[in-house]
Amino acid sequence: MGTNPPERASAAAKILAKPADYKVCEGCGSIVLKKALLCPNCHAYRFDESTPLVIRQAELLGSRAAASVTKEDYH
Numbered sequence: 001m002g003t004n005p006p007e008r009a010s011a012a013a014k015i016l017a018k019p020a021d022y023k024v025c026e027g028c029g030s031i032v033l034k035k036a037l038l039c040p041n042c043h044a045y046r047f048d049e050s051t052p053l054v055i056r057q058a059e060l061l062g063s064r065a066a067a068s069v070t071k072e073d074y075h
């Protein structure tokens with residue numbers, strides 16, 4: 001019950017709708033809100049704010065969620 005792939009996919013969709021509101025943590029690759037000062041995941045304070053990178057990371061997040069749905073279908 002720990003994972004929730006649909007929620008993850010919709011989070012990715014939310015980011016893709018407004019990629020300019022987000023940035024990517026240089027420490028762990030997480031997508032965080034642009035106004036965040038520290039990464040909530042690894043507490044790094046260095047971010048890449050380039051929108052194309054945010055989009056790429058969000059697509060990765062979305063496709064990873066889709067992959068885990070597929071995997072569960074085989075069980």
Ligand SMILES: [Zn+2]
Nearest residue numbers: 025028039042
């Ligand atoms: Zn991080």
